[in-house]
Amino acid sequence: MIHEISNPVTKTLLNHLREMQTDALRFRHIVQEIARLLAYEALGSETLEEKMITTWQGEQLFGFINEEDLIFVSILRAGLPMIESLTALFPKAPAGFLAMKRDEKTHQSVLYYDRIPECKGKTVVIVDPMVATGGSLCDAISVIKTKLPGKIISLNLIGSPEGLTVVEQKHPDIEMYIAQVDEKLNGQMYIFPGLGDAGDRSYNTPS
Ligand code: PRP
Ligand code: URA
Secondary structure, eight states: OEEEOOOHHHHHHHHHHHOTTSOHHHHHHHHHHHHHHHHHHHTTTOOOEEEEEEETTEEEEEEEOOGGGEEEEEEETTTHHHHHHHHHHSTTSOEEEEEEEEOTTTOOEEEEEEEOOOOBTSEEEEEOSEESSSHHHHHHHHHHHTTOBSEEEEEEEEEOHHHHHHHHHHOTTSEEEEEEEOSEEOTTSOEESSOSOHHHHHHTOOO
């Protein structure tokens, strides 16, 4: 199921990413902010577990998300600012990494590094700003499914309708929260209007 966020704050931040004068530092900062806005939506119906804590009035029970039941998985490299932001929000949550690179000619994703913690029964939150052809996200979900998580959520900034359909058809059981569904994929398999290459924009590397 795809949930597109309609909040105007999210849309404003996202559209600043499209501006080419947005430098890498601000680009990563905005990506981090949007990651949190997406997480608020995606985790909006999590149950709170009662925990006894010491307050200024003594011992009392209060509700908390059990962050050790969450696992954040970043698709490198453009997902790095997102995972930094979310693991700062939930510092006890384990983090995993999948390094993927789209082949420039075939546009197929190639997995070259995989470091995922134990996921059995847990909620895995995959973060990657872009869903273009959907190949990278589909492959990431397939890898994570082999580790038997309880639930998979994907947080993304921009997707193409074509790529999102591919992910929805291949993995109908996951929940996707996305800041913007753009117009289309272009002939080079980039999202239009999109923002260019999110990894390059984040880290000042030429395309
Ligand atoms: C980008 C992006 C996604 C992928 C999306 O990564 O972060 O992982 O492309 O494209 P797809 O939906 O067609 O698979 P890229 O391969 O450019 O690597 P990078 O993050 O290192 O720049
Ligand atoms: N990767 C990106 O970062 N942007 C696109 O538009 C497509 C793939």
